[in-house]
Every structure is written in C-alpha cells, then in structure tokens.
Amino acid sequence: MISLYNEYYAIDFDKCPDNLPYTKLEEIKEDEIENLKYAIKVEIKNDFESNIKILKNLLFIVNSDKVTDFYSPYDNKKIRFIIKNYSNSLIKALQALLIKDEKTRVEFLYDYLCDYLDILWNEKNPCQFDENSSCIAQRMKVAPHEMHGCCYSFNYTKNPMTFITKSEICQYLACGKGCTEKNLSCKIFVCK
Ligand code: SF4
Ligand code: SF4
Numbered sequence: 001m002i003s004l005y006n007e008y009y010a011i012d013f014d015k016c017p018d019n020l021p022y023t024k025l026e027e028i029k030e031d032e033i034e035n036l037k038y039a040i041k042v043e044i045k046n047d048f049e050s051n052i053k054i055l056k057n058l059l060f061i062v063n064s065d066k067v068t069d070f071y072s073p074y075d076n077k078k079i080r081f082i083i084k085n086y087s088n089s090l091i092k093a094l095q096a097l098l099i100k101d102e103k104t105r106v107e108f109l110y111d112y113l114c115d116y117l118d119i120l121w122n123e124k125n126p127c128q129f130d131e132n133s134s135c136i137a138q139r140m141k142v143a144p145h146e147m148h149g150c151c152y153s154f155n156y157t158k159n160p161m162t163f164i165t166k167s168e169i170c171q172y173l174a175c176g177k178g179c180t181e182k183n184l185s186c187k188i189f190v191c192k
Pocket of ligand 2: 150151152153170181183187
C-alpha cells in the first residue's frame with residue numbers, strides 16, 4: 001500500500017483484493033461525477049500524452065465541488081486509487097493532485113523536481129565532471145573558470161567591456177555534496 005496524502009492511499013492493481021470495489025477512470029462521466037463513491041482505477045499507459053490526459057482528468061475529479069469523499073476501505077485504510085503500471089513519478093503526481101492548496105502543491109512539486117534532478121545529475125554526470133571538479137567545458141577551455149563548472153555567482157555591470165563583475169564560487173556549492181540549494185532554474189541549466 002502506498003501512502004499518498006493525509007489519510008489516503010493507493011494500491012497496486014496486481015496486489016488488490018478481488019472484492020475491493022472500484023470505478024475505472026475511463027468510465028467516470030462528468031454529469032455523474034457526484035455519484036463517485038469508490039477508489040478510482042488508473043491504468044498508466046506507455047504514452048506521455050495519454051498520461052497527461054489521465055492526470056488532468058484526475059485533477060479535475062479530485063478538485064470538483066460535486067465530489068465529496070471517495071475511497072474503498074481496505075485494511076483500515078482509505079484507498080483512493082488502484083494503480084496499474086505506475087512509476088515513482090506517477091506516485092508523486094498523485095500525491096500532488098491530492099493537495100488542494102495550489103501554492104502548497106506547487107512547492108511540493110518544486111521540491112520533488114529539485115531532488116529528482118540532484119539524483120539524476122549525480123547518477124549520470126551529464127557535465128562529465130572529473131576528479132578535479134572540472135567539467136567537460138572547462139577541460140575544453142571554453143568556460144571562464146577551471147573548476148566547479150558554472151557554479152559561480154556574479155553581478156552584471158553597465159560596462160560593455162566587462163559585462164560581469166564579482167565572479168565567485170556560489171555560496172551553495174558544498175565540497176563533495178554538490179548543490180545544496182533548491183534552485184530549479186540553476187539545476188536545469190546546461191550550456192550546450
Ligand atoms: S553546464 Fe556548466 S557545468 Fe555543465 S558543462 Fe556547461 S559549463 Fe560545465
Ligand atoms: S545554486 Fe546550486 S546549481 Fe546554482 S550555482 Fe549554486 S551550487 Fe550551482
């Protein structure tokens with residue numbers, strides 16, 4: 001069983017008891033939405049566009065004023081979704097769409113994306129940092145510094161000859177830990 005948000009859970013379709021009642025997402029009609037009573041069965045496809053549509057439909061249903069509470073009781077828990085072919089990212093998306101407050105939902109997703117990118121960058125090392133903390137651009141001598149990639153802070157100047165000033169290593173770069181700041185725009189930056 002997968003904890004989602006507040007008292008709600010999701011369960012893997014393949015581990016779901018046969019007698020647990022549910023409603024298939026594709027069978028929910030907008031004009032009958034107020035009758036929704038049991039967990040929604042969600043089958044994730046191998047297709048990005050279809051999955052976006054699924055999540056949009058779920059967001060609409062969960063936030064509809066016509067829908068009160070819906071879940072299937074199992075093991076003293078409230079099962080809100082029965083899911084098939086899911087991934088960690090899908091679980092995060094389901095957790096996010098149960099957060100009613102938009103600001104809190106965006107903060108949740110922002111933090112998740114920052115953590116996701118940190119893990120991805122550590123695993124894949126797309127900038128090809130070596131043991132001397134030099135990235136591929138620095139070894140090719142096409143970056144302004146010799147170490148620590150582009151993790152430098154600076155101020156812009158009005159002087160067109162210098163363009164920037166006060167360039168120094170970013171205060172959030174920690175030795176051996178990489179970036180310690182949740183800054184999404186920084187984390188998605190690549191020079192080429
Ligand atoms: S994005 Fe930054 S760290 Fe990565 S290769 Fe380019 S200069 Fe180096
Ligand atoms: S915030 Fe993080 S990614 Fe951005 S420059 Fe600083 S250490 Fe690098």
